[in-house]
Amino acid sequence: xxxxxxxxxxxxxxxxxxxxxxxxxxxxxxxxxxxxxxxxxxxxxxxxxxxxxxxxxxxxxxxxxxxxxxxxxxxxxxxxxxxxxxxxxxxxxxxxxxxxxxxxxxxxxxxxxxxxxxxxxxxxxxxxxxxxxxxxxxxxxxxxxxxxxxxxxxxxxxxxxxxxxxxxxxxxxxxxxxxxxxxxxxxxxxxxxxxxxxxxxxxxxxxxxxxxxxxxxxxxxxxxxxxxxxxxxxxxxxxxxxxxxxxxxxxxxxxxxxxxxxxxxxxxxxxxxxxxxxxxxxxxxxxxxxxxxxxxxxxxxxxxxxxxxxxxxxxxxxxxxxxxxxxxxxxxxxxxxxxxxxxxxxxxxxxxxxxxxxxxxxxxxxxxxx
Numbered sequence: 001x002x003x004x005x006x007x008x009x010x011x012x013x014x015x016x017x018x019x020x021x022x023x024x025x026x027x028x029x030x031x032x033x034x035x036x037x038x039x040x041x042x043x044x045x046x047x048x049x050x051x052x053x054x055x056x057x058x059x060x061x062x063x064x065x066x067x068x069x070x071x072x073x074x075x076x077x078x079x080x081x082x083x084x085x086x087x088x089x090x091x092x093x094x095x096x097x098x099x100x101x102x103x104x105x106x107x108x109x110x111x112x113x114x115x116x117x118x119x120x121x122x123x124x125x126x127x128x129x130x131x132x133x134x135x136x137x138x139x140x141x142x143x144x145x146x147x148x149x150x151x152x153x154x155x156x157x158x159x160x161x162x163x164x165x166x167x168x169x170x171x172x173x174x175x176x177x178x179x180x181x182x183x184x185x186x187x188x189x190x191x192x193x194x195x196x197x198x199x200x201x202x203x204x205x206x207x208x209x210x211x212x213x214x215x216x217x218x219x220x221x222x223x224x225x226x227x228x229x230x231x232x233x234x235x236x237x238x239x240x241x242x243x244x245x246x247x248x249x250x251x252x253x254x255x256x257x258x259x260x261x262x263x264x265x266x267x268x269x270x271x272x273x274x275x276x277x278x279x280x281x282x283x284x285x286x287x288x289x290x291x292x293x294x295x296x297x298x299x300x301x302x303x304x305x306x307x308x309x310x311x312x313x314x315x316x317x318x319x320x321x322x323x324x325x326x327x328x329x330x331x332x333x334x335x336x337x338x339x340x341x342x343x344x345x346x347x348x349x350x351x352x353x354x355x356x357x358x359x360x361x362x363x364x365x366x367x368x369x370x
Contacts, residue, residue: 045305047298050312051272055324070209070216070233077234078134079183082164083118086111087130089142092154097123097146111160124149135159135183159183165237169195172202172245187232188218191241203244204267206329209233210240221268249329253279256287256335265329272311273322275333282313282335289313291336296328 081087088111091097112120118131125145130138139157146153165181174196179186186194188207198204204220220243222228235241250262251270258280263270272294276282282289294309313319327333 046308047302047304047306048308048310051309051321051325053321055321066230066233067216069211069214077185079159079162079181080132080134081114081130081138081159083114083116083131084163085114085159086161086163087114087120087138088112088158088160089122090156090158091146091150092156094150094153114164167191167235167237168240169243170240171243172199173197173243174199181235181237186235188220188235188241189223189232191235192220192243198243201246202267203246203249203265205269206244206249208242208244209235210242211236211238251275251327251329251331251333253333254335255333256283256337257281258283265327270327271323272325272327272333273319275327276322276335286337288336288338292322293334293336294325294327295332295334297330 089098112122114120114130117129119127119129121127122142125142128141128145133141135157139155142157143153143155146155159182162180162182166178167181167186168178169191170176173192176195179191179194188209192198192207198220204224205222207218207220209216209218216233218231218233219228220231223231246267247264249265251265252262253275254260257276261279263275263278272292276292282292290312292311292313294311296307296309298304298307309325311318311322311325313322
């Protein structure tokens with residue numbers, strides 16, 4: 001009887017203090033720093049939100065305004081010649097001044113190369129510096145100098161080879177590589193199209209534009225689906241466009257679901273309902289449907305560090321709210337265990353020890369009686 005009483009006491013104490021596995025606990029002191037006696041007072045790191053029917057009335061958040069560094073006007077665009085470009089200069093009625101492009105020579109091969117010092121050589125004109133000049137400015141300069149030798153020369157200047165200015169397209173596109181900037185403005189959509197378009201595993205909601213050592217986040221989805229032309233920025237020489245891959249943006253589904261795992265977000269994003277469905281749904285024997293949580297790192301500048309969103313799905317109709325709740329990359333979805341399931345886990349750990357104590361007590365009683 002003493003042994004049984006001791007076992008019962010152990011079960012009662014263990015059931016209150018030892019629950020295997022993790023659980024949602026918003027009480028202070030859940031991280032190690034709070035346990036230090038000399039630790040400074042820390043602000044609350046968790047802010048809890050409840051997923052309610054108000055989410056059904058929410059509209060898609062507008063895309064953030066672009067910084068001034070990306071706000072180029074297409075009306076101001078005009079190509080400037082650079083080192084490595086090839087110019088095609090034509091003087092009408094004076095074939096001796098125009099190098100013909102024969103059947104075996106392209107316009108790029110027969111044109112005037114802009115040398116490393118930014119200059120070209122042209123008959124009667126001599127060596128002239130053209131780097132950084134527009135085609136119209138070069139034409140006016142050559143016309144003015146030829147006017148000393150030819151009466152009313154008619155000059156045409158065009159860029160036959162665009163080699164000096166490039167942009168780089170990487171990531172989930174058909175043909176990643178280097179692409180030249182020409183006399184036509186190149187925007188984000190133009191660059192992606194030149195690179196073969198986005199691939200099937202692309203996350204078109206996240207395009208990283210690197211310019212001057214700074215990163216800017218753009219969205220092809222906002223351009224194509226919402227017609228937001230502001231996101232279709234004008235590219236500059238040296239820009240790097242990286243279309244993120246969908247598998248790089250994952251959702252982690254843990255806790256009492258059929259198949260806890262990481263789930264890659266699709267091209268159109270992922271809702272909470274989709275994440276639960278892709279992992280087999282709630283484990284009906286173990287899960288506490290009132291404790292479905294989404295953990296998300298807070299935005300920079302917030303006083304707290306983690307946003308926690310809770311959905312109570314005791315009523316299955318609440319899963320409609322889960323379908324309206326859009327997840328973000330690296331979100332953690334956690335489904336808590338029901339109280340009975342946690343208690344059963346405690347018992348599964350203690351029963352072997354209790355059984356051993358009970359059997360050991362009986363053996364001692366039998367030895368004493370002998």
